[in-house]
Amino acid sequence: MSNLDNIIQTLLNDSEKESNKILQEANSNRDKYIQNKEKTANEMKLQIISKAREEAKNLTEKASNSANLKARDKILEAKQRTVSKVLLIVKDKLKNMDDKTYTNILLNTLKKSEVDSDYLIKVQKDKLDSVKALGLNNEISNEFVDSGFAFVGKSSIINNDFSNLVDYMSDDLEGYIAGKLFVE
Numbered sequence: 001m002s003n004l005d006n007i008i009q010t011l012l013n014d015s016e017k018e019s020n021k022i023l024q025e026a027n028s029n030r031d032k033y034i035q036n037k038e039k040t041a042n043e044m045k046l047q048i049i050s051k052a053r054e055e056a057k058n059l060t061e062k063a064s065n066s067a068n069l070k071a072r073d074k075i076l077e078a079k080q081r082t083v084s085k086v087l088l089i090v091k092d093k094l095k096n097m098d099d100k101t102y103t104n105i106l107l108n109t110l111k112k113s114e115v116d117s118d119y120l121i122k123v124q125k126d127k128l129d130s131v132k133a134l135g136l137n138n139e140i141s142n143e144f145v146d147s148g149f150a151f152v153g154k155s156s157i158i159n160n161d162f163s164n165l166v167d168y169m170s171d172d173l174e175g176y177i178a179g180k181l182f183v184e
Helices: 002-095 099-112 125-132 162-168 170-181
Strands: 120-124 140-145 149-152 157-160
Touching: 002 162, 002 170, 099 120, 099 125, 099 149, 120 125, 125 140, 140 149, 157 162, 162 170
Parallel strands: 120 140
Antiparallel strands: 120 149, 149 157
């Protein structure tokens, strides 16, 4: 039986060696598989982190740009309000100018527009006495304008309402005022 025992022992040894070899291969394959999956997972992790950083950078840039636009809009609104206030002050100053300046402007405009004595002159109520004192050939109306003056003919009206003139010239005036106030 010794031969049989030897054969069995040899078969058992061979089987054990084969089993160990298969187990080693399985362990090796398992380790390679785990390493491969870990490598893939790390690559995916790096991609996700990279994407997240890029998205965070983009979000930060968008937020910064949005904040800059809002700040610029607020600055522009404040500048526009300031320019509008200046235009209101100009209108008020023109309406409330002293009588001498008012009558000088009226006389100069009368000369330049070549208005004849048939034209009726409408003036501001508070300037009526000063204009009557000029002794003009034109009749002074009992109707008044809010600011400035107007020459009323039979078929035409030459309106020199200061407020309307400022409004008419507002685009040019706004640019001029902004240029003087907001030198950058």
